[in-house]
Amino acid sequence: MKLITKFLLSLSMVALIIANAQKFVSVKGNQFQYKNKPYYFVGTNFWYASYLGLEQNPERGIERLKKELDFLKSQNVTNIRVLVAVEGNGKINGVNRVDESYQYEQGKFHEENLKGLDILMNEVSKRKMKVVLFLSNNWEWSGGWLQYLNWNGKIDDQTMKRALNWDELRDFTSQFYSCEACINQYKEQVKRIINRRNTITGRLYKNDNSLMAWEIANEPRPMRPAANEVYKKFISESAAFIKSLDNNHLLTTGSEGEMGTENMDLYKENHQDKNIDYLTIHIWPKNWGWFEKDKMEAGFENAKNKSLDYINKHIQVADELKKPLVLEEFGFPRDQHSFDINSSTKLRDQYYEAIFQLWQNNKNSKGSFGGCSFWAFNGFAKPIPGQIYWKKGDDYMGDPPMEEQGLNGVFTSDQSTWEIIQKYTKP
Template identity: 40%
Template sequence: MRMSGWFVAGRVRLAVSCLLLLAAFAASAAEQSGFVKVEGARFVLDGKPYRFAGANFWYGAYLGAPDGIGDRERLRAELDQLKAAGIDNLRVLAMSEASGFKRGVSPAIMSEPGKYDEDLLQGLDYLLAEMARRDMKAVLYLNNFWQWSGGMSQYVSWATGEPVFDPDTTGDWNGFMQNSARFYAIAEAQAWYRDAIRTVVGRTNGITGVAYVDDPTVMSWQLANEPRPGSDKDGHPNFPAYREWIHDTAGLIRGLAPKQLVSTGSEGAMGSLRDIDLFVQAHRTPNVDYLTFHLWPSNWSWVDHDDPAARLESGLATSLAYIDEHIDVAGKMGKPIVLSEFGLNRDGGAFSPESGVQARDRFYAAIFDRLLQRMQAGDAIAGSNFWAWGGRGRTTNPDWMWKAGDPFTGDPPQEAQGLFSLFDSDASTLEIVSSHARAVRALAP
């Protein structure tokens, strides 16, 4: 039977409409994926701008390990407190290496090249599962320039057979940094590191059954904590290898986890031989989705380490200028930027949770005010992670230094426990953090 023209045309229009509806539905589903994406110099989550107030929680996977190794009850309580304060983005250590360092963390996720502690990897599974339940995002870093988790110098030791270059024993930090930067050009070390990357990034969560690469809880993979091209005292012979390492490693991770973002974990200019131009050069690669920088005024002698109140105002002025410089650079590069570490000592250089934090509170408030101003202006700053959440962690050691088996605080093993930690009892600082989180969330799209 022959169909009339109007009937055929109607069927065609109906089919086209259905296809358009299906396409719109598919686009909407993709937009609602839960993965953080980059659009120009901003983050986007489910079609809306994503900005955050976060924390460093480096030991999260350790707490998540099975009880007897970790402390899952403490982890759940810590996550609940952070979430209640508006903190929903956590930067976490995802790989550590067994080492001979005096101040290295123990146990380690990697006991030797190619061998991994399944209990600690299960701790990362548990952490991500609990974060997903609370709608939190994770930034996971896969190495460390510094000695406290083994890191790059441990890879160098494994590859060369040399003993670790331990700055906590020798006091030679410049020599340590140059030794750590040898890592970028040692092929065997890079092969082991890439195996570690594939082990973590390619893992399937044993609790949720979700592959890490399909889990929107993971916002970003970071190449390392504070990777540097070496010491700023000895020129920059390692810079070409460092820049190539960033490009190649970021490209590897992008291939493994195309739904998630990649960043370096850099401190910015101070971690780039004190040269903002070298920072830019190292991050021009399209394989790096967004920039990071850190802010440590007392470590960098902008503020007195033993009495942060003494030179606080001048240190703040230098700190705010450092923030503005990096946000401006990110804007010119067309990439978002995150202040992914910042902190200040307790009053009088004390470590006790009962000691004062007036200078720190002033510092936090000023930093948050500047970040919020730049966000309100539509600039490239997308978020921050203070260093660091110490929560319930406490030490009873008279020298304040961590020992294997002690509770974890926000301060890693090479630093006094209480140096930069924000404890659960630091009510005034926590309210400043929470107020900033509320202000960020209230920003117009």
């Protein structure tokens, strides 16, 4: 009788574990799974969604958030990638960083400034959407690695605030991975976020099934080959740390792929780690010199073909590692490199079509290319005519502060682009 009781108890425990696992997006072989079915998605970068709830004006804040989530849901874009927190305040690398900060001073946190994230997660839950949250940033627009280096005396205030050239930025940022105090402060912020209890729902973040995955950071790069080993150590140790806090949710790096590491072997090693559940890549054809902004039409086919080759190259790595792959950022400017909300998007539409077609073909063959999220969603933002860069008080857009507002972002009014997206998101 005791054996039967123990057996039944064991079965109950197994059933409970399986039932709990089905609440969260998981990985089975080279595919995402959700509720015992393969999970493939077209998503978007909606990084500012966690900040709309902090706006004092409800129309520009929480009401805008609800409208934009409803719009995305109506387009069947139900997976969004979002920034969790900003470190520090003021100018950084010559640009205005996003407000409001979470870690406003070294080791000091405004818990109230995560209320916007709480609001977002509650609204997402109502709409049965999924969220990927990145926990910090390689780049300056939300503080990130430069801010941690500044707090620990590796870069002075004046230098941090002025515009750095590319070599300076690489030299400074690469020091993050060998700065033990910087990494410990990053981990303290991560721990606070993952252990947070949502003030709206009362649910711990680690138990929220609207969350698909945590990301170590947005586009973490070694920046210099000399930092490759400490960078690899950081990725591995951060992954183990995050999984020790939350084993319910998936975890990934936020990497751009080979272009971000400048070393495919290093990219493979990072994503082979047992605590990294899936691979990520980003594609930026203009930034990577695949076309010239004043010769967009002439360079389009080259940009498109290089992009498809880049995806396929990383699909091969994903297949080799037997893990899913997500293209979680890809962007293309408006025609003639315009920032005008009323300008055409003919080339962008063709670019999106090519990428979504590759994703769908891979999906149809049950491949490892699990998701692709375009950069970025501008929603109902109202650009200020004649003003190119963001300043405090402006509407948030998917184009972050250091980029021309309206350059890569997709507005709700971009009808031709949404027609392409709908073609691939319809059930």
